Amino acid sequence: xxxxxxxxxxxxxxxxxxxxxxxxxxxxxxxxxxxxxxxxxxxxxxxxxxxxxxxxxxxxxxxxxxxxxxxxxxxxxxxxxxxxxxxxxxxxxxxxxxxxxxxxxxxxxxxx
Amino acid sequence: xxxxxxxxxxxxxxxxxxxxxxxxxxxxxxxxxxxxxxxxxxxxxxxxxxxxxxxxxxxxxxxxxxxxxxxxxxxxxxxxxxxxxxxxxxxxxxxxxxxxxxxxxxxxxxxxxxx
Numbered sequence: 001x002x003x004x005x006x007x008x009x010x011x012x013x014x015x016x017x018x019x020x021x022x023x024x025x026x027x028x029x030x031x032x033x034x035x036x037x038x039x040x041x042x043x044x045x046x047x048x049x050x051x052x053x054x055x056x057x058x059x060x061x062x063x064x065x066x067x068x069x070x071x072x073x074x075x076x077x078x079x080x081x082x083x084x085x086x087x088x089x090x091x092x093x094x095x096x097x098x099x100x101x102x103x104x105x106x107x108x109x110x111x112x
Numbered sequence: 113x114x115x116x117x118x119x120x121x122x123x124x125x126x127x128x129x130x131x132x133x134x135x136x137x138x139x140x141x142x143x144x145x146x147x148x149x150x151x152x153x154x155x156x157x158x159x160x161x162x163x164x165x166x167x168x169x170x171x172x173x174x175x176x177x178x179x180x181x182x183x184x185x186x187x188x189x190x191x192x193x194x195x196x197x198x199x200x201x202x203x204x205x206x207x208x209x210x211x212x213x214x215x216x217x218x219x220x221x222x223x224x225x226x227x
Contacts, residue, residue: 033213042219043156043215045216056212099208100161101215102158103148103155103158105155106155
Protein backbone atom coordinates (compact mmCIF):
# COMPACT_ATOMS: atom_id res chain seq x y z
CA UNK A 1 0.00 0.00 0.00
CA UNK A 2 1.23 3.47 -0.82
CA UNK A 3 1.95 5.71 2.12
CA UNK A 4 1.42 9.42 2.38
CA UNK A 5 2.86 11.20 -0.65
CA UNK A 6 3.95 14.82 -0.91
CA UNK A 7 5.08 17.02 -3.75
CA UNK A 8 7.37 18.62 -4.54
CA UNK A 9 10.24 17.20 -2.49
CA UNK A 10 12.23 20.43 -2.56
CA UNK A 11 11.38 24.01 -3.40
CA UNK A 12 13.29 27.28 -3.51
CA UNK A 13 11.41 30.58 -3.41
CA UNK A 14 12.24 34.21 -2.77
CA UNK A 15 10.75 36.47 -0.14
CA UNK A 16 7.27 37.73 -0.99
CA UNK A 17 6.44 34.85 -3.31
CA UNK A 18 3.64 32.35 -2.83
CA UNK A 19 3.98 28.56 -2.61
CA UNK A 20 1.61 25.59 -2.85
CA UNK A 21 2.46 22.22 -1.36
CA UNK A 22 0.51 19.04 -2.08
CA UNK A 23 -0.30 15.91 -0.14
CA UNK A 24 -2.13 12.66 -0.84
CA UNK A 25 -3.18 10.62 2.18
CA UNK A 26 -3.12 6.89 2.64
CA UNK A 27 -6.03 5.27 0.82
CA UNK A 28 -9.07 5.20 3.10
CA UNK A 29 -7.87 8.00 5.36
CA UNK A 30 -10.17 11.03 5.33
CA UNK A 31 -8.12 13.37 7.51
CA UNK A 32 -4.98 15.27 6.60
CA UNK A 33 -2.85 17.42 8.89
CA UNK A 34 0.01 19.77 8.10
CA UNK A 35 3.05 20.41 10.29
CA UNK A 36 6.01 22.76 9.98
CA UNK A 37 9.41 21.56 11.17
CA UNK A 38 12.09 24.19 11.47
CA UNK A 39 15.67 22.91 11.59
CA UNK A 40 16.51 21.61 15.05
CA UNK A 41 12.92 21.65 16.31
CA UNK A 42 10.02 19.26 16.59
CA UNK A 43 7.13 19.57 14.12
CA UNK A 44 4.55 22.27 14.87
CA UNK A 45 0.88 21.77 14.02
CA UNK A 46 -0.50 24.06 11.30
CA UNK A 47 -3.87 22.64 10.15
CA UNK A 48 -6.09 19.60 10.26
CA UNK A 49 -8.75 18.83 7.66
CA UNK A 50 -11.40 16.15 7.84
CA UNK A 51 -14.00 15.54 5.16
CA UNK A 52 -12.96 18.80 3.46
CA UNK A 53 -13.58 20.91 6.54
CA UNK A 54 -10.98 22.59 8.74
CA UNK A 55 -11.00 20.89 12.12
CA UNK A 56 -8.05 22.55 13.76
CA UNK A 57 -5.60 25.36 13.29
CA UNK A 58 -2.30 26.02 14.99
CA UNK A 59 -0.70 29.32 15.90
CA UNK A 60 0.25 30.42 12.39
CA UNK A 61 -0.53 33.69 10.59
CA UNK A 62 -3.27 34.08 8.00
CA UNK A 63 -0.61 33.85 5.28
CA UNK A 64 -0.99 30.11 5.77
CA UNK A 65 -4.08 28.47 4.30
CA UNK A 66 -5.10 25.00 3.22
CA UNK A 67 -7.88 23.06 1.64
CA UNK A 68 -8.92 19.46 1.16
CA UNK A 69 -10.38 18.04 -2.02
CA UNK A 70 -13.15 15.43 -2.53
CA UNK A 71 -10.51 12.74 -3.00
CA UNK A 72 -9.09 13.75 0.44
CA UNK A 73 -5.84 15.11 -0.99
CA UNK A 74 -4.81 18.48 0.35
CA UNK A 75 -2.91 21.64 -0.51
CA UNK A 76 -1.08 23.99 1.83
CA UNK A 77 -0.62 27.54 0.59
CA UNK A 78 1.73 30.10 2.02
CA UNK A 79 1.58 33.70 0.78
CA UNK A 80 4.07 36.53 1.13
CA UNK A 81 6.90 34.19 2.06
CA UNK A 82 9.34 35.21 4.76
CA UNK A 83 12.83 33.87 5.39
CA UNK A 84 11.48 32.28 8.56
CA UNK A 85 9.11 30.10 6.52
CA UNK A 86 12.08 28.00 5.45
CA UNK A 87 11.35 24.58 6.90
CA UNK A 88 10.34 20.99 6.24
CA UNK A 89 6.58 20.83 5.73
CA UNK A 90 5.12 17.50 6.74
CA UNK A 91 1.75 16.08 5.86
CA UNK A 92 0.11 13.36 7.93
CA UNK A 93 -2.97 11.26 7.31
CA UNK A 94 -4.92 9.88 10.21
CA UNK A 95 -6.36 6.45 10.81
CA UNK A 96 -9.36 7.20 13.01
CA UNK A 97 -9.69 3.56 14.03
CA UNK A 98 -6.33 3.74 15.82
CA UNK A 99 -6.04 7.51 16.39
CA UNK A 100 -2.66 7.32 14.67
CA UNK A 101 -1.12 9.78 12.23
CA UNK A 102 1.22 8.61 9.48
CA UNK A 103 3.63 11.07 7.95
CA UNK A 104 4.82 11.67 4.43
CA UNK A 105 8.45 12.39 3.49
CA UNK A 106 7.91 16.14 3.59
CA UNK A 107 8.57 19.10 1.31
CA UNK A 108 11.70 21.09 2.09
CA UNK A 109 11.11 24.79 1.42
CA UNK A 110 13.95 27.25 1.25
CA UNK A 111 13.11 30.96 1.13
CA UNK A 112 15.90 33.24 -0.07
CA UNK B 113 -2.28 22.95 27.32
CA UNK B 114 -0.48 19.72 26.66
CA UNK B 115 3.31 19.73 26.33
CA UNK B 116 6.14 17.28 25.86
CA UNK B 117 9.69 17.59 27.19
CA UNK B 118 12.65 15.61 25.94
CA UNK B 119 15.47 16.56 28.32
CA UNK B 120 18.30 15.11 26.26
CA UNK B 121 19.13 17.00 23.07
CA UNK B 122 21.90 14.65 22.02
CA UNK B 123 22.90 11.14 23.16
CA UNK B 124 25.82 9.00 22.05
CA UNK B 125 25.91 5.25 22.66
CA UNK B 126 28.15 2.45 21.46
CA UNK B 127 26.73 -0.15 19.11
CA UNK B 128 25.41 -3.05 21.17
CA UNK B 129 24.83 -0.93 24.26
CA UNK B 130 21.40 -0.34 25.75
CA UNK B 131 19.49 2.86 25.14
CA UNK B 132 16.93 4.90 27.05
CA UNK B 133 15.49 8.14 25.70
CA UNK B 134 13.51 10.23 28.14
CA UNK B 135 10.11 11.84 27.56
CA UNK B 136 7.95 13.72 30.03
CA UNK B 137 4.49 15.02 29.22
CA UNK B 138 2.00 17.42 30.67
CA UNK B 139 -1.62 16.57 29.97
CA UNK B 140 -4.86 16.84 31.90
CA UNK B 141 -6.27 13.43 31.08
CA UNK B 142 -4.98 10.00 30.12
CA UNK B 143 -2.72 10.79 27.19
CA UNK B 144 -2.27 9.12 23.85
CA UNK B 145 1.52 8.95 23.48
CA UNK B 146 3.74 8.24 20.51
CA UNK B 147 7.37 7.85 19.59
CA UNK B 148 8.46 8.71 16.05
CA UNK B 149 11.89 8.41 14.44
CA UNK B 150 13.28 10.68 11.74
CA UNK B 151 16.33 9.87 9.65
CA UNK B 152 18.20 12.82 8.09
CA UNK B 153 16.13 14.53 5.43
CA UNK B 154 13.24 12.13 5.90
CA UNK B 155 9.71 12.22 7.26
CA UNK B 156 8.61 10.72 10.56
CA UNK B 157 8.19 6.98 11.05
CA UNK B 158 5.99 5.68 13.85
CA UNK B 159 7.89 3.46 16.30
CA UNK B 160 5.16 2.76 18.85
CA UNK B 161 2.15 4.20 20.64
CA UNK B 162 0.35 4.00 23.96
CA UNK B 163 -3.38 4.54 24.37
CA UNK B 164 -4.37 2.44 27.38
CA UNK B 165 -3.91 -0.94 28.99
CA UNK B 166 -0.51 -2.56 29.41
CA UNK B 167 1.95 0.17 30.30
CA UNK B 168 4.83 -1.53 28.49
CA UNK B 169 4.36 -1.28 24.74
CA UNK B 170 6.39 -2.92 22.02
CA UNK B 171 7.20 -1.26 18.74
CA UNK B 172 9.08 -1.82 15.56
CA UNK B 173 12.84 -2.30 15.24
CA UNK B 174 13.10 -3.80 18.73
CA UNK B 175 12.04 -0.66 20.59
CA UNK B 176 9.78 -0.57 23.62
CA UNK B 177 8.42 2.17 25.86
CA UNK B 178 6.95 2.27 29.34
CA UNK B 179 4.16 4.59 30.42
CA UNK B 180 4.49 5.74 34.03
CA UNK B 181 1.57 7.89 35.08
CA UNK B 182 3.09 8.76 38.47
CA UNK B 183 6.16 10.23 36.76
CA UNK B 184 4.34 11.61 33.69
CA UNK B 185 6.91 9.77 31.60
CA UNK B 186 7.00 7.64 28.49
CA UNK B 187 10.62 6.62 28.04
CA UNK B 188 11.83 4.75 24.97
CA UNK B 189 14.23 1.82 25.38
CA UNK B 190 16.18 -0.63 23.29
CA UNK B 191 18.34 -3.37 24.79
CA UNK B 192 21.00 -3.37 22.06
CA UNK B 193 21.48 -0.47 19.67
CA UNK B 194 22.48 -0.95 16.04
CA UNK B 195 24.38 1.60 13.97
CA UNK B 196 21.29 2.03 11.79
CA UNK B 197 19.39 3.39 14.81
CA UNK B 198 21.26 6.69 14.51
CA UNK B 199 18.52 9.25 13.90
CA UNK B 200 16.38 11.85 15.65
CA UNK B 201 13.66 10.61 17.99
CA UNK B 202 10.50 12.53 18.81
CA UNK B 203 8.02 11.91 21.59
CA UNK B 204 4.51 13.25 21.01
CA UNK B 205 1.14 13.52 22.73
CA UNK B 206 -2.16 13.93 20.90
CA UNK B 207 -5.07 16.11 21.95
CA UNK B 208 -8.32 14.70 20.62
CA UNK B 209 -11.47 16.84 20.53
CA UNK B 210 -14.26 15.21 18.56
CA UNK B 211 -12.92 14.66 15.05
CA UNK B 212 -10.04 17.06 15.62
CA UNK B 213 -6.66 15.81 16.75
CA UNK B 214 -3.39 17.67 17.15
CA UNK B 215 0.00 16.14 17.84
CA UNK B 216 2.31 18.08 20.13
CA UNK B 217 5.95 17.07 19.79
CA UNK B 218 8.99 17.38 21.97
CA UNK B 219 12.10 19.05 20.61
CA UNK B 220 13.66 15.68 19.82
CA UNK B 221 16.73 13.70 20.88
CA UNK B 222 19.47 13.09 18.37
CA UNK B 223 21.02 9.65 18.76
CA UNK B 224 24.56 9.03 17.61
CA UNK B 225 25.88 5.45 17.54
CA UNK B 226 29.59 4.79 17.69
CA UNK B 227 31.07 1.60 16.31
